[in-house]
Amino acid sequence: MVLNCKHVWAQISDYIEGDVAPELREAIEEHLAHCRHCAAVLDSTRNILILIADDRTFELPVGYSDRLHARLQEEIGSSEQLE
């Protein structure tokens, strides 16, 4: 199986997921070994995904958890009073 660059781009997401058949994976890796552009696309995509998954990238609003549980407690408290 011989792949061109567009074929590889179309599979990059599944490849990152580890969700490609062995034969296709082998063909992708064969292409990557010889195509510095696709290797760079894969590396950059994977690197960016690792960066966005880090807890520092998206922080919750300060006090979010406290306000959430205070609101929840109001609800729990009021319903218990009714019972």
Place this chain on the structure above:
Amino acid sequence: MISVEWCPDLEVTHDGLTTESQSARPAAAESAAVRDAELIRRILGGKRELFHELVRPYEKAVYYATFSILQNQQDAEDAAQETVLKALKNLHSFRAESKFSTWLISIAVNEARARLRHDRVLKFESVDQSQAEEDGSFTPAVITDWREVPLQALERKELREQLQKAIASLPEIYREVLLLRDVEEFNIAETAAALGVREGVVKTRLLRARLMMQKILAPQLQSKKSGLFGLFRSKAGGSWF
């Protein structure tokens, strides 16, 4: 990550993928499911205070789900609070065949979408339209090489803002899947269940979302290398670049 219980033991594989050890995630997911089931049983039995404990591991995911749609901190927080209250009110209708976390996030998605409909003209596309959008190919930023941006670079506010802006710029259907799968680390099936779409749709959207992020960010991050280099010479001995 959703919680320690859900996603422990992250490790980096030989090819640099961040993933879980093969046995850790199923075991952790099972453990979380057992914990949730027990808490739900006790809450429905009258121990309503335990609902705090039930939702705590997922409260971050709830916020990201609402924020991915509403794109405004205050609105997202309001919707997150409403989500939790609705989950409490409707807990008796939760069916154990799905995960509590998936059920909770689907409430969050619906709550945020309902607010969006209420606040402005509905911008969600029909299924047919979204399918049409997802057809066709997408071109990433074609670069010649890539030198890894290490996680320590996230100490820089500038980099965090670049990442946030890139995600914010994605069309909504792509932002949703990216936040649930790649930020909150739901698996494909869980993401599909939370969004109410098929797994194939999630995969297609994820491909587009990831390549869009690469297209936006790769040129920007490459051009910042000299600045990042300065940071890592001081913090990591300059070994990254």
